[in-house]
Amino acid sequence: MSRMNLLQAVNNALDTAMAVDERVLCFGEDVGVFGGVFRATSHLQEKYGRERCFNTPLVEQGIVGFANGLAAQGSVPVAEIQFADYIFPAFDQLVNETAKFRYRSGSLFDVGGLTVRAPYGGGIAGGHYHSQSPEAYFAHTPGLTVVVPRNPHQAKGLLLASIRSPDPVIFFEPKRLYRASVGEVPDDDYELPLRQAEVVKEGSDITLLAWGAQMEVIEQAAEMAEKAGVSCELIDLRTIVPWDIETVAASVFKTGRLIVSHEAPLTGGFAAEIAATIQNRCFLYLESPIERVTGLDTPFPLTLEKEYMPGPLKVLDAIHRTMDF
Amino acid sequence: MKKTQSTAKPVHKPVFANGDDIQIPVFTLLKPDGTVYADAGSTSLDETTARRIYRAMLYTRVLDERMMAAQRQGRLSFYMQCTGEEAAVIGSTAALDDADMIMAQYREQGALAYRGFTTDEFMNQLFGNERDTAHGRQMPIHYGSRDLHYLTISSPLATQIPQATGYAYGQKLAGKGHCTLTIFGEGAASEGDFHAALNMASVHKVPVIFLCRNNGYAISTPVTEQFAGDGVAARAFGYRMQSIRVDGNDILAVYEATCEARRLAVEENEPVLIEAMTYRLAAHSSSDDPSGYRSKKEEEAWHKKDPLRRMQRWLLDRGWWNEDEERELTESLRREVLETMKQAEKRRPPALETLVSDVYAETPPLLREQLETLEAHIRRHPEAYPRSAPWLNGSTETEGQP
Numbered sequence: 001m002s003r004m005n006l007l008q009a010v011n012n013a014l015d016t017a018m019a020v021d022e023r024v025l026c027f028g029e030d031v032g033v034f035g036g037v038f039r040a041t042s043h044l045q046e047k048y049g050r051e052r053c054f055n056t057p058l059v060e061q062g063i064v065g066f067a068n069g070l071a072a073q074g075s076v077p078v079a080e081i082q083f084a085d086y087i088f089p090a091f092d093q094l095v096n097e098t099a100k101f102r103y104r105s106g107s108l109f110d111v112g113g114l115t116v117r118a119p120y121g122g123g124i125a126g127g128h129y130h131s132q133s134p135e136a137y138f139a140h141t142p143g144l145t146v147v148v149p150r151n152p153h154q155a156k157g158l159l160l161a162s163i164r165s166p167d168p169v170i171f172f173e174p175k176r177l178y179r180a181s182v183g184e185v186p187d188d189d190y191e192l193p194l195r196q197a198e199v200v201k202e203g204s205d206i207t208l209l210a211w212g213a214q215m216e217v218i219e220q221a222a223e224m225a226e227k228a229g230v231s232c233e234l235i236d237l238r239t240i241v242p243w244d245i246e247t248v249a250a251s252v253f254k255t256g257r258l259i260v261s262h263e264a265p266l267t268g269g270f271a272a273e274i275a276a277t278i279q280n281r282c283f284l285y286l287e288s289p290i291e292r293v294t295g296l297d298t299p300f301p302l303t304l305e306k307e308y309m310p311g312p313l314k315v316l317d318a319i320h321r322t323m324d325f
Numbered sequence: 326m327k328k329t330q331s332t333a334k335p336v337h338k339p340v341f342a343n344g345d346d347i348q349i350p351v352f353t354l355l356k357p358d359g360t361v362y363a364d365a366g367s368t369s370l371d372e373t374t375a376r377r378i379y380r381a382m383l384y385t386r387v388l389d390e391r392m393m394a395a396q397r398q399g400r401l402s403f404y405m406q407c408t409g410e411e412a413a414v415i416g417s418t419a420a421l422d423d424a425d426m427i428m429a430q431y432r433e434q435g436a437l438a439y440r441g442f443t444t445d446e447f448m449n450q451l452f453g454n455e456r457d458t459a460h461g462r463q464m465p466i467h468y469g470s471r472d473l474h475y476l477t478i479s480s481p482l483a484t485q486i487p488q489a490t491g492y493a494y495g496q497k498l499a500g501k502g503h504c505t506l507t508i509f510g511e512g513a514a515s516e517g518d519f520h521a522a523l524n525m526a527s528v529h530k531v532p533v534i535f536l537c538r539n540n541g542y543a544i545s546t547p548v549t550e551q552f553a554g555d556g557v558a559a560r561a562f563g564y565r566m567q568s569i570r571v572d573g574n575d576i577l578a579v580y581e582a583t584c585e586a587r588r589l590a591v592e593e594n595e596p597v598l599i600e601a602m603t604y605r606l607a608a609h610s611s612s613d614d615p616s617g618y619r620s621k622k623e624e625e626a627w628h629k630k631d632p633l634r635r636m637q638r639w640l641l642d643r644g645w646w647n648e649d650e651e652r653e654l655t656e657s658l659r660r661e662v663l664e665t666m667k668q669a670e671k672r673r674p675p676a677l678e679t680l681v682s683d684v685y686a687e688t689p690p691l692l693r694e695q696l697e698t699l700e701a702h703i704r705r706h707p708e709a710y711p712r713s714a715p716w717l718n719g720s721t722e723t724e725g726q727p
Contacts, residue, residue, distance in 0.1 A: 051498060057528055062521025065487025069505075072476065072488065073426075073495030089517070096481045097488070103683045105469045105477035106459035112686060142684050142692075166686035195689065242689035 002187055007178040009152035009185050010040045010117070013159040014078060016189050018048050021076060023113070024163065026053045028063055028080030037082055038119055038178055064090035064116060068097050071111035071168065078163060084120035084172055085129045091137070098168045099143030114168040115159070120148070121213050122263055122295075122309060123176035127302040133212075133264040133295075138170050139241040139273065145169045146240040147194060148212035152183045157192030158238065165194055174213035181216075197244040199251065203233035206257040206319060209248060209274065211237040214261050214310070221315035230323055240270055248274065249281045256287035257322050261310050266294045288325035291318045349558045351602055352582055353572035357630045359638025361577075368577045369584060372645050378419045378576060379640055380654065381439035382411040382633050387658040388434065388444075389607070391666070392451065396611040400670060401451055403465045409574070409606030411435045412632030413538050416579030417506060417599070420587055426492055426505040428476045428485040431466055432538070432605075433508050440473040444661050448669030455672055460679035483509060483516035486535065490526040490596075493533035497594060504532040504590040506583075511600075512543020514557045526596035527564040534586045535598045538573060540605040545618035558600035566596055573601030574632040577639070606631070677703070677713040 004012065017024045026041050032055040035042030045053040056063050060081055067079040081087045087094070094116070102110035122131035138146050145167050149155035155173065162169035174181075200215070201222065208218040215236050222232035233251050237243060252258050258278055260271035271292040279290060293310045301308050354365040370378075389406040396404040407414060414435040418427065427436050434447070445456075450468050453461030459469065459477065469477025476492075479485060489507035496503045513519060514537055526533050537557045541548055554560070561568030567589055571578045579601060586597035604627040608615050615624070640646035681688055681696045700717055707714035 054529070057521075057524050059517075059521040059524065061517055062487045062490075062525050065484065065518055065521060066491035066494065066525055069428075069488030069491025069493075070495045071491075073492040073499075075495040075498070077491070092481060093484060093487070093518075097479060097484050100479070102686070104459060104463050104467070104479065106457070106462070106679075107683050108458055108469050108471040109477055110686070145685070242685065242691060245691060 001184045003182060004152050004185050005179050006149070006152045006155050006173065006181045007038055007040055009155040010159060010173060011042055011044075012185065013156040013163075014041060014044060015047070016156075017076075017078070017160060017163045018044060018052060020189065022052070023074065024052070024076040024078060025070065026078045026080070027056050029056060029058050029082045031055055031080050036080060038175065040117070040173075041080065060086055060089040061093055064093040064098070067114050067116065068093060068101065068111050071114040072101065072109050074113070076113040076163060078115045078117060081116060081118040083130055084118040084134055085132045087116075087118055087134065094138065094144065094170070095141050099141045101168075103143060110166075111168050112166040115162045115171055116169070117159075117171045117173060119175035119178070120172035121174045121176055122300055122305060123213060125302065125305060126300075128299050131300040131305075133172075133262060135172060135240050136264055136268055136270045139270050143168075144241065145194060146172065147238065148172045148174065148240060149238070150174070150212055150215040150236050151177070151181050152185045154192060154236075154238070156185050157190050158194070160189065161191035161194050164191065169194070172212065176213045177216075192238075195239045195242050195244060197238055197247040198236045199233065199247065200236050201232070201234040203231040203255065205231045205255055206259065206322060207233045207235060207248070207251040207255045208259050208261070208315070208319075209235045209237060210261045211240065214263060217310065217312050218259075218261055218315055220312035221319060224312065224316050225319045230319055232319070243274070245277055245281065248278060252278055252282045253285050256285050259291045259293060259315065259318050259322060261293040261315055263295050263310060265297045266292060267297050269294050288322045291322050293318045344554065344559060344562070347555070347559065347562070349555055349568065349570045351570050351572050352578050353575045354577040354581065355572075355575040355635050355639055357635065359635040360642070361639070368581060370577060370580050374419055375640060375645055378415050378439065378580075379636055379646065381415050381435055382636065383651070383654060384438045384658055385411050385415070385435040386633060387655060388438070388447065388662055391659065391662045393607070393611060395666060400666075401465060404451075404611040405432055405466045405609070406607035407432050407435050409627065409631065410538050410540055410603045412576040412579050412636065413536070413573035413601035413603050414508065415439050416576045417508070417534075417536050417583040417601075420580050420583030421506055422503065424474055425503050425587075426474050426476065426489070426496070428489045428492065428505060428507040429478060430482065430485070430509045430513060431478050431480070432510075434466065434468065436508070437468055437470065437473060437475055440470075440475065442468065442470055442473060442475075444665040445669070446470070448665050449672070452669045452672065453674070454669055455675050456669075457675065460675040460682075462679075482513040483518040485509070486513070486518050486522035487525065489533050489535070490522045490529075490531050493526070493531045493590075493596075494529060497532050502591050504534060504587060506534045506536060508536045508538060510543060511537055511539040511548060511557050512546065512551055514560070515551060520560075523561065523564045523566060523596070523598065527566045530594040531596050532590035532594055533596045534583065534590055535596065536583070537598070537600045538603055539600050540603050542605060542609070542619065544609045544613060547618070556600055558598060561598040566598055568598045568600070570600045570602060573603030574630045574635060576632060576636045603632075604630070673715075674712040676716050
């Protein structure tokens with residue numbers, strides 16, 4: 001066990017993956033000798049050489065196109081998009097190529113080896129273009145797997161599982177947690193399961209569901225609610241798609257109440273999909289309407305970021321609304 | 326010759342450049358009538374390869390004529406012909422090792438024909454039947470073959486070009502001396518993916534050959550409205566890449582240029598851009614009518630430069646081919662295509678289960694549930710789903726009875 005932050009855990013996962021499998025390659029803008037603008041790929045070029053860890057030109061569609069080709073060839077590319085906000089030039093490669101490679105060829109070809117990493121989410125005074133949470137765009141594309149870790153231990157295990165998954169994975173790293181989230185991380189090689197949500201705290205009155213940095217927010221809200229006598233069950237979805245309906249439904253059967261929280265805007269956010277599915281599965285067990293606590297339907301702001309964000313007090317208000325319904 | 330801000334030569338008055346001082350010539354060995362230019366260098370094309378090329382060209386022509394007719398008869402939903410561009414596609418393929426990767430656009434069935442894709446494989450894809458390896462998921466002409474190292478076709482234009490750069494980077498690391506050939510039209514070369522691919526290939530010294538089929542039109546848009554520069558070949562200079570323009574209807578020039586391009590790619594890790602000047606003699610697709618954007622006169626002028634006739638003349642002159650052989654082969658290919666098509670169009674559609682397989686390596690529970698719901702629905706309304714209902718009822722009926 002070592003104490004590390006989320007960034008070090010990502011770096012450690014990449015190091016582990018490159019050490020055991022020489023087909024693993026890491027590349028992206030500033031990823032080489034500099035180690036990435038956040039330092040997620042520090043020392044990897046030093047250890048594994050310029051052929052396996054390198055800078056690319058500044059062209060996201062090229063990075064993902066190149067990575068698709070490498071994965072089809074049998075390499076295991078881990079491509080970095082410097083910020084999730086800049087993934088959109090690669091949208092065509094991800095949505096029309098990565099996601100459909102296996103299906104359109106009847107498994108003659110696939111890009112299962114591909115992992116695309118991108119720092120994601122707000123809370124760092126990043127404004128419109130260094131704060132977005134674009135998971136819902138990708139969740140609407142069959143063939144993609146979208147994963148978001150909540151802490152260093154999760155980050156290493158989920159990233160290793162993503163790199164080795166037979167399907168292409170978009171791995172969003174909550175950048176607010178890069179240095180803020182610190183914890184014990186096993187030194188050895190381990191994987192945490194994809195497509196599996198985790199019940200991180202059991203409770204009986206209400207289910208709070210989130211992912212990534214928003215887990216910390218619902219934990220704080222739960223602590224406040226517990227003082228008022230509300231027992232909260234907390235679930236980390238971890239894999240956004242394909243998502244673990246069973247774990248969430250089992251919890252809601254028990255509690256009868258559900259709040260889903262994400263930083264991304266409300267309309268068309270992934271919470272809507274979860275609410276629709278859970279009301280369908282658990283209709284007769286619900287004690288109150290499923291609530292969503294999310295960002296506003298605006299571009300991501302700067303000065304008034306705190307007002308925009310679905311913070312613990314907003315979640316707490318929703319808990320009370322739901323309990324008092 | 327890498328120029329950075331500090332190594333570029335300083336001047337003390339403004340000097341603009343637009344590339345007009347560089348004119349890229351067209352490499353050609355065969356005259357339009359199929360005779361060799363007097364000052365042309367010798368060719369390395371041997372008899373066996375030449376015959377294999379010509380057979381693939383003839384096959385492609387026969388296939389295209391027959392399948393376009395089938396589309397017009399309403400037997401096939403859609404079709405695209407390679408007609409007029411066979412030399413560019415097949416000549417470049419022939420210059421490769423058969424295990425080199427090909428990532429094409431959609432009009433390159435000649436490459437597959439050269440590598441031995443069977444008529445049955447063509448037909449099963451075209452009719453999207455139960456033997457189509459991609460289970461009828463894609464429109465006709467979206468072929469793919471792992472055994473023949475031919476990436477499954479994807480409709481979005483130019484997406485395969487940066488993939489080719491990545492694939493070739495992997496081939497370089499693997500160290501087995503293979504390269505990737507990616508083929509695309511001059512219209513696709515306007516996409517950002519093209520520029521991304523060339524730049525990355527040049528920066529990372531990747532063994533990839535970019536072959537642009539400059540056939541004059543992107544559907545209806547002529548090259549004069551596609552770009553202002555000296556074609557596509559000149560763009561390589563911006564990336565410090567080797568570039569050559571060839572007569573795309575001249576099998577010898579295409580073959581020689583690609584042989585040298587492959588040597589540069591594999592032995593020197595130099596990516597190469599080839600611009601093959603050619604002409605799409607047929608419509609863009611079965612849904613297109615070229616009379617709305619180009620003249621009969623123009624088409625007739627290009628018919629006189631038909632790559633098949635040019636190669637045929639060259640082969641006849643060398644005694645490597647004769648007219649009886651041509652007649653017999655053409656007839657037997659026509660028969661083969663027609664008979665195989667009749668069988669393929671009678672085969673059953675793909676099993677319903679193939680709707681949800683291959684989305685992920687392992688089908689997620691939600692998708693399995695969606696399939697079960699669909700199956701139950703079809704069982705309630707079998708008359709509305711004649712393609713799939715028989716599968717669900719466990720029909721053991723043979724081909725022709727879907």
